[in-house]
Amino acid sequence: MAPALGDQSAILQDEMEELRARLCEAEETLEALRLGDVDAVVVNGSDGPKVYTLQDADRPYRIIVERMQEGAVTLDPDGAVLYANRRMAALLRIDPDRLIGQPFPRFVAAGDRDRFAQLLAESGQYGVRSEFELRAADGTDVSVSVSAVDLPDQGQRIISAIVTDLTLQKQQNRDLADMNAKLLATMAEQERVESKLREAQKMEAVGRLTAGIAHDFNNLLMAVAGNLELIQAHAMDERLLRRLDTSQRAIQRGAQLTYQLLAFARRRTLHPAALMVNDLLRESEPLLRRAVGDEIRLVLDLGDDLGACLIDPTEFQAAMLNLAINAKDAMPAGGTLTIATSEGRLDGLINGNDGSGRQILVSVTDTGHGMPVEVRERAFDPFFTTKEVGKGTGLGLSQVYGFIHQSGGHVAIDSDVGVGTSMRLYFPRTAAVGASEAPAKARAMPAAADARIVLVVEDDSDVREFLTETLETIGHTVIEANTAPAALRLLESGVAVDAVVTDVLMPDGMSGFELASRIRRRMPHTAIVVTSGAAAFSAPPPEAIRDIPILHKPFRRDELLRALDSALDQSKASA
Numbered sequence: 001m002a003p004a005l006g007d008q009s010a011i012l013q014d015e016m017e018e019l020r021a022r023l024c025e026a027e028e029t030l031e032a033l034r035l036g037d038v039d040a041v042v043v044n045g046s047d048g049p050k051v052y053t054l055q056d057a058d059r060p061y062r063i064i065v066e067r068m069q070e071g072a073v074t075l076d077p078d079g080a081v082l083y084a085n086r087r088m089a090a091l092l093r094i095d096p097d098r099l100i101g102q103p104f105p106r107f108v109a110a111g112d113r114d115r116f117a118q119l120l121a122e123s124g125q126y127g128v129r130s131e132f133e134l135r136a137a138d139g140t141d142v143s144v145s146v147s148a149v150d151l152p153d154q155g156q157r158i159i160s161a162i163v164t165d166l167t168l169q170k171q172q173n174r175d176l177a178d179m180n181a182k183l184l185a186t187m188a189e190q191e192r193v194e195s196k197l198r199e200a201q202k203m204e205a206v207g208r209l210t211a212g213i214a215h216d217f218n219n220l221l222m223a224v225a226g227n228l229e230l231i232q233a234h235a236m237d238e239r240l241l242r243r244l245d246t247s248q249r250a251i252q253r254g255a256q257l258t259y260q261l262l263a264f265a266r267r268r269t270l271h272p273a274a275l276m277v278n279d280l281l282r283e284s285e286p287l288l289r290r291a292v293g294d295e296i297r298l299v300l301d302l303g304d305d306l307g308a309c310l311i312d313p314t315e316f317q318a319a320m321l322n323l324a325i326n327a328k329d330a331m332p333a334g335g336t337l338t339i340a341t342s343e344g345r346l347d348g349l350i351n352g353n354d355g356s357g358r359q360i361l362v363s364v365t366d367t368g369h370g371m372p373v374e375v376r377e378r379a380f381d382p383f384f385t386t387k388e389v390g391k392g393t394g395l396g397l398s399q400v401y402g403f404i405h406q407s408g409g410h411v412a413i414d415s416d417v418g419v420g421t422s423m424r425l426y427f428p429r430t431a432a433v434g435a436s437e438a439p440a441k442a443r444a445m446p447a448a449a450d451a452r453i454v455l456v457v458e459d460d461s462d463v464r465e466f467l468t469e470t471l472e473t474i475g476h477t478v479i480e481a482n483t484a485p486a487a488l489r490l491l492e493s494g495v496a497v498d499a500v501v502t503d504v505l506m507p508d509g510m511s512g513f514e515l516a517s518r519i520r521r522r523m524p525h526t527a528i529v530v531t532s533g534a535a536a537f538s539a540p541p542p543e544a545i546r547d548i549p550i551l552h553k554p555f556r557r558d559e560l561l562r563a564l565d566s567a568l569d570q571s572k573a574s575a
């Protein structure tokens with residue numbers, strides 16, 4: 001039975017719809033094909049399904065090439081762009097469509113174009129690779145690596161190139177190089193600081209050892225010198241007196257040695273005053289001239305407006321003399337010694353002080369034989385000398401080193417073999433300017449003293465014996481104690497004592513300073529004299545007893561008596 005008319009019209013309607021849909025589909029497909037978006041299409045035509053294909057197997061590669069992170073470009077032998085992927089266009093900051101047909105070398109930096117032409121000429125079937133600088137359409141420079149190879153079997157020559165952006169890699173390389181350089185600098189700085197620390201620790205250890213030796217040695221000298229003096233007082237025989245004189249001179253030499261040792265150990269008691277270095281140098285000039293002799297020209301080159309520094313004038317002169325003698329020894333055939341002053345700057349921490357402040361620089365420069373590295377590195381060590389036996393003790397530069405460091409300054413050596421040596425001495429500046437301390441006026445030795453009761457506190461029995469005998473010879477009564485606590489017990493037991501002569505460093509946990517402070521508090525009218533073998537004060541004397549005279553061992557009889565006399569005078573005045 002034929003379908004009803006209404007049904008037929010509905011069927012026709014459906015077929016129409018389907019045909020329209022296929023037409024639409026076909027148009028879309030054609031458009032897609034035209035744009036290259038689709039590689040193959042199956043169309044169901046009236047004579048069955050028909051496949052429109054574009055080499056199906058290449059499709060994944062086309063997608064990869066289009067989407068990959070490297071630029072891809074195919075060029076003709078002259079460099080005209082036949083194809084470029086999206087990344088290539090992005091690298092050159094240009095619309096992909098506009099890139100096709102353009103000469104690629106246009107985007108190569110002018111300086112690299114010849115090399116690029118060579119790359120195109122030589123690509124061949126195995127390919128070549130090189131780095132170039134590209135200039136993008138907006139003027140940006142892009143570093144790239146280009147690998148080019150000839151595409152095979154194309155009839156005519158076609159070159160395919162992969163272009164990799166090196167910007168990030170180059171930046172990373174630069175960052176890495178920067179980091180490396182910083183690391184190397186940090187390591188070098190650390191090495192420098194460590195070696196300075198090792199040097200400082202070595203000097204500190206040697207300093208402590210030296211101070212200890214000097215202290216004991218001074219006590220020995222003291223005992224020998226004291227006893228010699230006592231013998232001298234009684235000796236009549238001319239020959240014996242001469243021998244005694246010679247012995248005393250040997251003791252003076254020994255004392256000089258311990259003095260230098262203490263200077264190195266920074267344990268000398270300095271008497272700094274705010275002084276103009278230029279004045280000190282002008283005053284020392286005649287002495288320095290005599291020290292270097294006529295063969296050597298001495299030049300003073302003193303800067304202006306340098307201001308003052310806190311400096312012990314005697315130690316300063318000793319340091320200058322040591323340097324001048326070293327310079328003279330380094331110039332046996334004559335030469336020039338220049339002492340110059342100027343404003344100096346030191347950066348960074350020096351001896352724990354902020355060395356970046358304003359310093360006064362004293363440089364002592366000779367035209368002598370200079371020092372090889374191994375001498376320069378050890379020159380400040382005590383007893384280091386290159387001079388023949390009997391010529392040098394190796395303590396000259398040790399004194400310079402100790403003195404400058406104790407003054408809060410810094411010393412450095414510049415030296416080249418065959419050229420000469422320059423010693424740089426930095427002293428921190430000070431605001432105050434005053435006159436240097438006037439040297440103590442020599443006073444006549446007291447011939448006969450009023451008889452007094454003197455308490456001698458000294459742990460070294462030889463020294464104690466010398467003190468006692470010296471004091472007793474001129475009529476004093478002496479009470480002895482070998483430690484500070486023993487002395488205190490004596491005093492507290494009610495013995496009336498006019499004066500106390502005490503050593504600083506003693507066993508039993510109490511120093512002479514502490515003993516002196518206690519006596520000051522309880523018996524303010526007792527005269528006190530402090531004696532010291534090393535002036536090795538780990539702490540300076542307390543404020544309350546700063547006025548008490550300190551006698552440095554080895555001292556002579558007359559020095560002891562004078563100190564005691566002045567302490568007694570003082571206590572009488574305060575009573």
Ligand SMILES: Nc1ncnc2c1ncn2[C@@H]1O[C@H](COP(=O)(O)OP(=O)(O)OP(=O)(O)O)[C@@H](O)[C@H]1O
Pocket residue numbers: 322326327330366368369370371375379380384385386387391392393394395396397398421
């Ligand atoms: N101006 C200089 N030129 C060349 N070498 C020097 C100079 N100053 C010092 N030296 C070297 O440094 C060493 C140590 O010097 P330092 O002054 O401490 O001792 P010394 O001169 O040998 O003996 P001392 O000074 O105790 O008589 C010297 O032996 C010398 O080798």
Ligand SMILES: [Mg+2]
Pocket residue numbers: 322325326392395396397
């Ligand atoms: Mg010397």
